[in-house]
Amino acid sequence: MTTEPKLSAGAATPRWQADPILSVERLTMRFGGLVAVGDVSFDVGRGDITALIGPNGAGKTTVFNCVTGFYKPTEGRIVMRHGAGRQDETVRQLTDSGLRWKKEGDSGVFLLERMPDYEIASKARVARTFQNIRLFGGMTVLENLLVAQHNPLVVASGFTFGGILGLPSYRKSEREAIDKAVYWLERTQLVDRADDPAADLPYGAQRRLEIARAMCTDPHLLCLDEPAAGLNPRESADLNALLKFIRDEHKTSVLLIEHDMGVVMEISDHIIVLDYGVKISDGDAESVKTDPKVIAAYLGVEEEEDIDVPEVLEDVVETIGEVAVGSLQPDAKGENRGGDK
Ligand SMILES: Nc1ncnc2c1ncn2[C@@H]1O[C@H](COP(=O)(O)OP(=O)(O)OP(=O)(O)O)[C@@H](O)[C@H]1O
Numbered sequence: 001m002t003t004e005p006k007l008s009a010g011a012a013t014p015r016w017q018a019d020p021i022l023s024v025e026r027l028t029m030r031f032g033g034l035v036a037v038g039d040v041s042f043d044v045g046r047g048d049i050t051a052l053i054g055p056n057g058a059g060k061t062t063v064f065n066c067v068t069g070f071y072k073p074t075e076g077r078i079v080m081r082h083g084a085g086r087q088d089e090t091v092r093q094l095t096d097s098g099l100r101w102k103k104e105g106d107s108g109v110f111l112l113e114r115m116p117d118y119e120i121a122s123k124a125r126v127a128r129t130f131q132n133i134r135l136f137g138g139m140t141v142l143e144n145l146l147v148a149q150h151n152p153l154v155v156a157s158g159f160t161f162g163g164i165l166g167l168p169s170y171r172k173s174e175r176e177a178i179d180k181a182v183y184w185l186e187r188t189q190l191v192d193r194a195d196d197p198a199a200d201l202p203y204g205a206q207r208r209l210e211i212a213r214a215m216c217t218d219p220h221l222l223c224l225d226e227p228a229a230g231l232n233p234r235e236s237a238d239l240n241a242l243l244k245f246i247r248d249e250h251k252t253s254v255l256l257i258e259h260d261m262g263v264v265m266e267i268s269d270h271i272i273v274l275d276y277g278v279k280i281s282d283g284d285a286e287s288v289k290t291d292p293k294v295i296a297a298y299l300g301v302e303e304e305e306d307i308d309v310p311e312v313l314e315d316v317v318e319t320i321g322e323v324a325v326g327s328l329q330p331d332a333k334g335e336n337r338g339g340d341k
Contacts, residue, residue, distance in 0.1 A: 006283030015045030027076035036062040038277045049254045051264045054274035060257045069117030080124045083107030127219035129210040137199030145181035148216040184212035204235035224256040
């Protein structure tokens, strides 16, 4: 099934079509007989906040794991681009040649389905956070951010000796790494906790630290798996502000999985909706939240069922727009379609 991206009336060509930083093309992921993701395609606009949403078990994390190299897709192509435009000719050349990436100056094309996860992070510059927080709990908050910058520091140390001897070039890189860490600690309101073990931070602060750590790697694309999970309303508002800052001031593209529709509808430029492993809607917030297929998926109405959309629409849009959708995650049939992460 193909679902063409939708825009609200009067909108111009969206960035995700004109200038996609990431294109997921006909992605399929099977686990034995289970099709977790089936023939899914979508684009992520450069400089956009893009949300991937859907009920439990819809396939969101599986898509994330394919994009970030934790899974090798069964089928499909995942194109990451540095520099403006679709770069179709380079994508075609790479696909035909069997090579993994091509970089020229500030431009570059990376076929992520061919790359191991460490290359996706270091070369394609895709950073991610996890549904279950994965910090180095015994290290301090500052150390967590310095570890994230390990690669440039190792290079600056000339692979050890420059660091041991304290050469000026290494000291300069070390200073820069600390400055960058402090910058992100300030942006995430964690400066006062810099010397505390990461495990001692409250939950919401640990989530912000994960984002700070990812940003210390200077990603072109930041992938966040349920960043608002477990946050209180105040922390969710802070998260919204942080993600808008990352988009607007750092021009970093963001792709997030999120169940909190308050967060999704407020900050997303573009929303893709999955259900049972297929894409059911794709467009801006306005078009997605009024899409009958989305409403049916969240409320568990069978597609063939003749729902009276105008009658229920107002209530449902209000619900999807305002509720932290924990209560909507299991569908109306009472099924929990997901597994633990
Ligand atoms: N490694 C795996 N092995 C087998 N099945 C898997 C694996 N990972 C995911 N699945 C299955 O694939 C389907 C999609 O799971 P996925 O975690 O991608 O959904 P999700 O949309 O992220 O769900 P949630 O919102 O609950 O996190 C589910 O049926 C899940 O049980």
